[in-house]
Amino acid sequence: MTLVYPLNFLPDFPGWSTEFEPAFRQEYSRSASGATIGKDLGSPLWRGTWVSKNLSANLLDHWRARLEALEGVPKTYRAYPMSRCRPMLHPGSGGLPAGTLQMIHSDRKRVIVAGLTGISLSVGDMLQVGPTDLHRVMEDVSGSPTVLFEVRPHIWPGVEEGAAVTIHRPSC
Secondary structure (H helix, E strand, O other): OOOOOEEEEEEHEEEEEEEEEEEEEEEEOOOOOOEEEEEEOOOEEEEEEEEOOOOOOHHHHHHHHHOOOOOOOOOOOOOOOOOOOOOOOOOOOOOOOOOOEEEOOOOEEEEEEEOOOOOOOOOOOOOEEOOEEEEEOOOOOOOOOOOOOEOOOOOOOOOOOEEEEEEOOOOO
C-alpha cells in the first residue's frame, strides 16, 4: 500500500492530545529612539503534543513505524486537538454538514459561514477552512452561523470567499 501525504493517523492513535495551540511568529525590537516595536513575521502555525497510553511492544513498534513514515521534517500529517472533533453542542457520531466561507471581513478575523443549517458554534469550537487552515471560534453563534463571528488565528492571506468549511474533525 502506498503512503499518501498528508498522513492521517490520529483517528487510530491510542492516546490523547495534551496541547494544541497556535505558535505566533512574532518578535519585538527596539528602535534607536528607544521605542519598542512588535512585528508579525507571518501567520501563526499550530503546534501540538500527543501522549499515548501504555503500549505493548508490538503496538509500540507499529506506532514507531507510522511516525518514521514522516521522515523527520519533510513529510506532512493531519493534526487536530482530539478533544474538539465536533462542535460542543453537537456531540455524537451523526453526520454534520459542510459549509462555505460566505464572507471575510476586511479585518480578516470575522467571517460568515453559509451551509451550516441548524448548527450552533461555541467559543472553542474549531473550523477548517479550505484543505489546511484551522481556526478556533471566539464567540458563540446560535442557530446557523450566518452572522459575523470572530475566529483565531486570522484568516490567512490568499484565502477567498467560497472556500470549504469543515466542522467534523477539522484539521490542519
